[in-house]
Amino acid sequence: MLREDVTEGAGSGVITDPARLRAVARLGLGSGADPAFDRIAGIVERLIDAPVALVTVLGADRQHLPGQVGLPAPFGEAREMGLAHSLSRHVVEAGEVLVVPDVRDDPRMRDNLSIRDLGAVAFAGVPLTDSDGLVLGTLAVMDRERRRWTESEIALLIELGEVCSSELRLRIAREIADEARRHAESAHDQLILLGELTEALAATMDIDAALNALGQLVAGRLADWCFITLAEPSGAIRHMSAAHHDPAYAEKAQQLTELARKADLKPLIVAVQRTGRPIRREITGAGLLHRHAPTLAETAASMGCSHLLVAPITAPVTKGVLGVVVLANNGTPFTDAEEHTAAEVGRRAGMAVDNSRLYGHQRHVAEVLQQSMLPDLPKVDGVDLHGRYLPAEAGAEVGGDWYDAFAQPDGSLMLAVGDVSGHDIEAAATMGQVRNLVRGDAYGRTDAPGPLLGQLDRALRGLNVPAAATAVLARLRRDGDDYLVSFANAGHPPPLLLLPDGEVEIWWESPEPLLGLLPREQRTTHRRRVPAGSTLVLYTDGLVEDPAHLIDEGIARLCTVLRGGAGRPAEDLCTSLINAAPRRNDDIALLLARLL
Structure with a gap:
């Protein structure tokens, strides 16, 4: 050292x-x-x-x-x-x-x-x-x-x-969560409740769903009913929910929630902020709710609530009060142990709120980084280009999906769509390297896509770029009234072609290995003559993969969406294709080239 x-x-x-x-x-x-x-x-x-x-x-x-x-x-x-x-x-x-x-x-x-x-x-x-x-x-x-x-x-x-x-x-x-768990080990029942609560809060980054689950867990275990309110940093009320252990009270719990949305609950939160600790009260004319929210107090009394326990929802690091968990019993006062448990419930709720906000911020940063690596599509005579990138709905990570298009000095147009394995910031950074290698190697050269992908393979290995990637690389060139399309496919889903008559071609070819894995001296170039008015569709597997079905079924689903859509605007086609994805467990990159 x-x-x-x-x-x-x-x-x-x-x-x-x-x-x-x-x-x-x-x-x-x-x-x-x-x-x-x-x-x-x-x-x-x-x-x-x-x-x-x-x-x-x-x-x-x-x-x-x-x-x-x-x-x-x-x-x-x-x-x-x-x-x-x-x-x-x-x-x-x-x-x-x-x-x-x-x-x-x-x-x-x-x-x-x-x-x-x-x-x-x-x-x-x-x-x-x-x-x-x-x-x-x-x-x-x-x-x-x-x-x-x-x-x-x-x-x-x-x-x-x-x-x-x-x-x-x-x-x-x-670590704060671990500290909370260690402190809870002395009370077996408390540990069981808080353990279930932690699992419920960790199961989702949707803070409304997490707090609704909290109320359902606590009602009947720690109190007859539970009311939760959460404030934004500005002071505006962010979340309200109510739960009762008896399903017969569900309608009244909903009424309480609606009343709370119209009431000014800031005084209730301020009352807890003064000490940062739970407050126990018997509900009377001078009780806490009667002083700060009399309409809520009347509704609470009609639900059979005689004793109240208000615990702060606290931020794990700053200890600031973010909201309150209100627990109520009918006839049974709260004990010191229940007050301690309520304080722990508020602490864990605060941890879930903080994690949700961190998740949202991290996801935003990741998406900004990913979007910064995607290109502005060129304006090319005779070709209308449209690209879409959507991150996976679950998780805060970016991925390695990308699309690209650039014009060559000889008048041809290069199109590329690929997917670097992984779903983290490293995959996104590697994707940026791979995309730039494609551009740098292909620009100004007249080689067919097969040799260009072969050179990319050699570059990835020679430069020790840690990439395992699928990709389709295509060169598009005008030839009279038609277009000539040459393409190479490295382990990627096949391109689709929407013809002017509305029919759809799937360009299946013999599979070739992913880039960056096994050395391959030659890669195959495939060629097609395409009539004007067609639309070429390149995409990543997030658009077609579903764990419950074969990828062929996902491709067939895209064909169904495309079929008959030759006259539809390209942006509408993009939206329909994205909406047809069964689940968003993976990123999606989509590139449409309409040949005018």
């Missing part, structure tokens, strides 16, 4: 802030590598072309390196270093992006030991934050020569930094 003295400034108030250090401790980082962060560092190194890429997390006196590419020994093996070698600490202290062309010219950094021991000259780093906005570390790049970082490089670093931050927040949230 590397040790050195900490230079002046390493013990700054920001670095040693107790709340920040608690969040770092919850990550449980040691001196080992973390595969997820190593992958992100590798993506940064490849996309920005920097010799060193780092994911750092700073403790009180050490800098952890869960992800790194390019650090020399012994730092790369130790996965941690003293703050005297840390350039990232300046990002943590400032709390903002730091871009330095030459650290030797920067008075804050010119004496840093990383210049001598790591060869650091240029540096750029973006902060990684927890849910409370505390800066835990950085996603950073270093160069051993003076370098002016471009705006696009910094923008990419910021986007990937958001992904890193989301991962850190999720890990902290999981």
Whole structure:
């Protein structure tokens, strides 16, 4: 393990802030590598072309390196270093992006030991934050020569930094969940209830569905009925639901929900915010509901509620009150143990809310990254191009599906659709490499698609691009009144052709292996003469695959959608094809070329 003295400034108030250090401790980082962060560092190194890429997390006196590419020994093996070698600490202290062309010219950094021991000259780093906005570390790049970082490089670093931050927040949230489970082990019944509750909340990222499930679980187990309200950060009411253990009360529970939507429940939430702890009350004329929501109190009384327990829904890191869980019994006061359990229910509900928001943010970042890698389709005389990309409905990951089209100097048009295996940010980054290799190798060349795919195969292996991909590559050229289409298929679903008379051709050919797997000296080029007025359809398997059916059935379904649609607008055809997908468990890339 590397040790050195900490230079002046390493013990700054920001670095040693107790709340920040608690969040770092919850990550449980040691001196080992973390595969997820190593992958992100590798993506940064490849996309920005920097010799060193780092994911750092700073403790009180050490800098952890869960992800790194390019650090020399012994730092790369130790996965941690003293703050005297840390350039990232300046990002943590400032709390903002730091871009330095030459650290030797920067008075804050010119004496840093990383210049001598790591060869650091240029540096750029973006902060990684927890849910409370505390800066835990950085996603950073270093160069051993003076370098002016471009705006696009910094923008990419910021986007990937958001992904890193989301991962850190999720890990902290999981540790908080583990802490909650450990505290609950002393009460067997409580553990059973909270275990079922955790499973129910983890089963969906739809916060409304999760809170509805919470109410159904708690009603009859912890109280006669359960009412839940959740507020947005702005204070607006986000969710309301009510559940009773007796199905006969379902209609009244719905009435209570509707009344609550019209009532001002902010005073009820504020009452719990004052202490951040559950409040137990007997429902009387001076009771909590009567003071803050009298109409709700009357309805609650009609449902047989004499005792009330209001527990806050708390954010796992900030401890802020996001809403309330209201429990009510008829005739039976709540015990201290039930109050403790109610507090734990609110804590886990807050964890589910936070995870849902993190999921939404991470999915948004992933989709933005994926969309940034998709091209603007060219305007070509005689060809009307339309492309669609849709991520899978489940999960926050991006995938490796893509489409592309570009005009050649000889007047022909190249079309490509492919699918790199995997459903994560690494697959998306690899997809970007594969797509760019296709463009770079094919542009300006007159080779047939078969040899071009063969060259792509050799490039993937020679450049050690970790890709296993299916693809269709086609060249389209005008020939008199018709079009000549030549194409090659590497393990991909067959192209479809909608003819002017409304009939559909499936271009089945003998299967050839995926790209990036087995060496293959030659790949076959297939040729078709296509009349004007036809529509060529290229797509990925997310449009046709269904675990319960053969892929042939999915292709036949697309043919049914296309058949007779020669006169329909291309955008309408795209929408109909997307809507025909039975399940959205996979990404979908779709490219239509209407030959005018």
